Amino acid sequence: MKLRYTPTSPYVRKVMVCAAETGASGDLELIPTDLLDADSDLPGDNPLGMVPTLITDDGDRLFDSRVICEYLDGLHDGDRLYPSSGAARWKALRLQALGDGILDAAVLCVLEGRREPGERSAAFVAHQKGKIERALDALAGEAAGLGGRVTIGAVTAGCALGYLDFRLAEDRWRERRPALAAWYETFSRRPSMAASAPRDPA
Numbered sequence: 001m002k003l004r005y006t007p008t009s010p011y012v013r014k015v016m017v018c019a020a021e022t023g024a025s026g027d028l029e030l031i032p033t034d035l036l037d038a039d040s041d042l043p044g045d046n047p048l049g050m051v052p053t054l055i056t057d058d059g060d061r062l063f064d065s066r067v068i069c070e071y072l073d074g075l076h077d078g079d080r081l082y083p084s085s086g087a088a089r090w091k092a093l094r095l096q097a098l099g100d101g102i103l104d105a106a107v108l109c110v111l112e113g114r115r116e117p118g119e120r121s122a123a124f125v126a127h128q129k130g131k132i133e134r135a136l137d138a139l140a141g142e143a144a145g146l147g148g149r150v151t152i153g154a155v156t157a158g159c160a161l162g163y164l165d166f167r168l169a170e171d172r173w174r175e176r177r178p179a180l181a182a183w184y185e186t187f188s189r190r191p192s193m194a195a196s197a198p199r200d201p202a
């Protein structure tokens with residue numbers, strides 16, 4: 001399988017964590033992809049021009065991270081990251097949506113911050129940060145239920161919190177959320193998380 005990626009994408013990190021948790025890391029050939037290259041062949045694999053994009057051994061093109069993670073989860077015989085049915089499944093998917101929502105809002109804040117100073121909208125950033133704060137409060141309310149068997153919900157929440165540390169550390173998400181911080185402290189030490197921690201290229 002080939003994974004088109006950029007090194008600091010939190011959505012790519014979700015896939016890398018799932019690959020490690022399901023034993024698929026060694027089957028992934030990593031293809032660095034320049035999202036700013038106007039001549040990139042990425043749209044040939046993904047019309048949306050986004051990473052992560054997976055090219056399976058059968059030649060299928062899969063995106064986005066949710067689809068790729070569930071695909072990888074179908075390739076192994078261990079405990080599923082995506083519970084197959086019932087309340088456990090909906091909880092995992094809901095937590096995934098919460099984590100992805102934090103990521104979507106955080107990425108928008110980061111991109112807004114990269115615009116020319118005169119073009120930035122403080123109101124837009126405040127709107128996105130409101131989403132992040134509310135979603136963090138919701139996650140904090142579920143901190144006790146994040147432990148135990150690893151699911152896509154925990155993976156996505158972990159990647160979202162890691163991205164906040166990486167790009168929006170000044171907002172100090174841990175304040176007022178000690179139980180969530182404690183869960184993340186433990187979860188981020190998993191080999192899958194430690195090996196994929198984001199860092200800016202040298």
Ligand SMILES: N[C@@H](CCC(=O)N[C@@H](CS)C(=O)NCC(=O)O)C(=O)O
Pocket residue numbers: 008009010011035048049050051052064065066107
């Ligand atoms: N919902 C998508 C989001 C993926 C995404 O936003 N990827 C960004 C990189 S972090 C991207 O490819 N951006 C390029 C673009 O939007 O043109 C997923 O879960 O994979």
